[in-house]
Amino acid sequence: MYNATIIIKLKKGVLNPEGRTVLRALNHLGYDGVKDAKTFKCVELTLDGDNEEEVYNKVDDMCKKLLANPVIHDYEITLKKVE
Amino acid sequence: MYNATIIIKLKKGVLNPEGRTVLRALNHLGYDGVKDAKTFKCVELTLDGDNEEEVYNKVDDMCKKLLANPVIHDYEITLKKVE
Numbered sequence: 284m285y286n287a288t289i290i291i292k293l294k295k296g297v298l299n300p301e302g303r304t305v306l307r308a309l310n311h312l313g314y315d316g317v318k319d320a321k322t323f324k325c326v327e328l329t330l331d332g333d334n335e336e337e338v339y340n341k342v343d344d345m346c347k348k349l350l351a352n353p354v355i356h357d358y359e360i361t362l363k364k365v366e
Numbered sequence: 367m368y369n370a371t372i373i374i375k376l377k378k379g380v381l382n383p384e385g386r387t388v389l390r391a392l393n394h395l396g397y398d399g400v401k402d403a404k405t406f407k408c409v410e411l412t413l414d415g416d417n418e419e420e421v422y423n424k425v426d427d428m429c430k431k432l433l434a435n436p437v438i439h440d441y442e443i444t445l446k447k448v449e
Contacts, residue, residue: 284401290408305409308432314424316414318367325373325406326388331399341397349391 284366285332287342290359291351292323326350335362367449368415370425373442374434375406409433418445 293299299321306320328345332338342360351358376382382404389403411428415421425443434441 302409305433309411309428312428312431314413314428316424317411317428318414319410319412321410323408323410325408326385327402327404327406328392328400329402330397331401341399345392345395345397345400348395350388 284364285330285335285338286363286365287328287330287338288361288363289326289328289342289346289350290323290361291325291346291356292321292358294355294357297355329365335364338362367447368413368418368421369446369448370411370413370421371444371446372409372411372425372429372433373406373444374408374429374439375404375441377438377440380438412448418447421445 302321305322306317309317309320328342330338330341332341339360339362342362346358346360347353385402385404388405389400392400392403411425413421413424415424422443422445425445429441429443430436
């Protein structure tokens with residue numbers, strides 16, 4: 284059994300309107316010290332498997348097919364073995 | 367200058383329909399080994415400040431006021447000093 288954490292970020296150069304909105308809202312609330320805000324998404328999966336490499340490849344496949352859009356997203360996979 | 371990463375998760379017991387949908391979609395795609403899927407959001411802020419405790423309190427304040435909903439969310443703040 285593995286826990287996979289997938290961090291899905293927008294690629295450099297892709298606009299992040301949600302982050303811009305957060306930044307503007309924080310500045311409006313008086314937090315002038317905030318210079319930049321970015322948002323990104325994470326998915327945590329629990330999945331069967333014994334071989335770390337196999338599990339990694341499977342999760343990578345899921346990212347390409349469903350979880351991320353390779354045109355605009357970069358993603359990072361972290362695996363942790365659990366009982 | 368600090369980089370603050372804020373991980374915003376739903377509290378235990380709060381339904382995560384997005385995660386359920388991801389789980390179902392992965393199972394439909396043939397990934398039967400996936401037993402659970404949870405999604406959560408992250409915000410990355412770049413903000414001025416020299417004193418770590420002060421910055422932490424400020425970010426905690428932002429979470430309470432804007433970034434998270436304390437009724438349904440738990441959040442985790444990680445600070446990293448940058449130049």
